[in-house]
Amino acid sequence: MGIKFSEVTHTFKNPDGKTRFIAMENINLDINDDSEFLMVCGHTGSGKSTLIQHMNALLFPTSGKLDIFDRVIKPKRNRKLNEIRKQVGLVFQFPEYQLFDETVLKDVMFGPINFGLKKEEAKEKAIKALQMVGFEESLYDQSPFRLSGGQMKKASIAGILALEPKIIVLDEPTRGLDPQSSAEVMELFDKIHKEYNKTIIVITHDMDIVSKYAKRVVVLNEGKIVYDGSKEALFTNKDFDSFHLDYPSSMKLAKKIKDEMNLDINTNVFTLEELMDEFISSFIFFASFILEG
Ligand SMILES: Nc1ncnc2c1ncn2[C@@H]1O[C@H](COP(=O)(O)OP(=O)(O)OP(=O)(O)O)[C@@H](O)[C@H]1O
Numbered sequence: 454m455g456i457k458f459s460e461v462t463h464t465f466k467n468p469d470g471k472t473r474f475i476a477m478e479n480i481n482l483d484i485n486d487d488s489e490f491l492m493v494c495g496h497t498g499s500g501k502s503t504l505i506q507h508m509n510a511l512l513f514p515t516s517g518k519l520d521i522f523d524r525v526i527k528p529k530r531n532r533k534l535n536e537i538r539k540q541v542g543l544v545f546q547f548p549e550y551q552l553f554d555e556t557v558l559k560d561v562m563f564g565p566i567n568f569g570l571k572k573e574e575a576k577e578k579a580i581k582a583l584q585m586v587g588f589e590e591s592l593y594d595q596s597p598f599r600l601s602g603g604q605m606k607k608a609s610i611a612g613i614l615a616l617e618p619k620i621i622v623l624d625e626p627t628r629g630l631d632p633q634s635s636a637e638v639m640e641l642f643d644k645i646h647k648e649y650n651k652t653i654i655v656i657t658h659d660m661d662i663v664s665k666y667a668k669r670v671v672v673l674n675e676g677k678i679v680y681d682g683s684k685e686a687l688f689t690n691k692d693f694d695s696f697h698l699d700y701p702s703s704m705k706l707a708k709k710i711k712d713e714m715n716l717d718i719n720t721n722v723f724t725l726e727e728l729m730d731e732f733i734s735s736f737i738f739f740a741s742f743i744l745e746g
């Protein structure tokens with residue numbers, strides 16, 4: 454049992470104060486609390502952040518209901534949500550919404566202390582989490598608001614890791630990070646997922662991340678789920694063009710090689726390593742054909 458959305462709709466008030474805007478409509482979604490590596494995709498404004506903010510009850514449904522572990526979340530009043538926030542850790546799209554304390558270390562310690570740990574234990578967990586995301590030790594006592602965007606992102610991720618939640622939800626975790634930090638962060642979540650069987654949910658616009666790490670992909674379009682399945686079936690889906698997504702670089706490059714070099718290679722390759730393997734086996738086939746005369 455993890456998170457289950459049943460016919461969930463969420464609307465926001467329009468600026469006129471009378472009408473409402475439907476950000477998410479009739480969502481049915483089942484997420485296991487182990488072994489899922491789920492990516493949520495879709496164009497800007499399609500409802501991704503709205504969707505995931507329901508997963509730890511930051512937003513309540515306007516209609517429908519959610520089951521989050523053993524709690525049922527319904528429209529309007531829901532009390533005592535602390536336990537849910539510990540089970541489902543959510544890293545915000547914009548880290549400045551999450552950080553607030555005087556120093557980075559205090560900020561990361563806040564969650565564990567809030568959930569009942571003693572100061573020393575909280576400090577241990579915070580330092581472990583900061584080390585996991587590769588945060589520079591020299592900045593532990595810095596104000597979080599004097600950090601660069603990438604450092605802020607890492608600090609906000611550490612704040613959630615320190616809670617050791619059962620499910621980790623990340624809204625665009627690699628946004629603002631340089632390519633190396635971005636790869637390190639994704640490798641870290643891949644490792645956490647594999648070693649502890651933890652469910653990881655990631656919103657991303659980066660199709661190279663989807664093609665490398667996702668086990669399951671949910672695509673939103675205008676607040677509705679238009680695709681829920683494997684990445685392999687996503688990129689070969691007949692409706693792919695209507696999803697407003699790009700292809701991963703490996704597939705784009707494979708198509709270019711196939712067309713421009715007239716090589717008959719499989720273009721459904723999800724990483725550059727897979728593309729290289731395709732290229733090499735096709736080259737070996739071609740060479741043996743020539744050698745055999
Ligand atoms: N607090 C709010 N009040 C009013 N409208 C909102 C609010 N939050 C989101 N919306 C609207 O709901 C829609 C979905 O927003 P959401 O932030 O979920 O999109 P998104 O898919 O995460 O987009 P992005 O890729 O740009 O982050 C958008 O049209 C947005 O303007």
Ligand SMILES: [Mg+2]
Nearest residue numbers: 501502503546
């Ligand atoms: Mg968003």
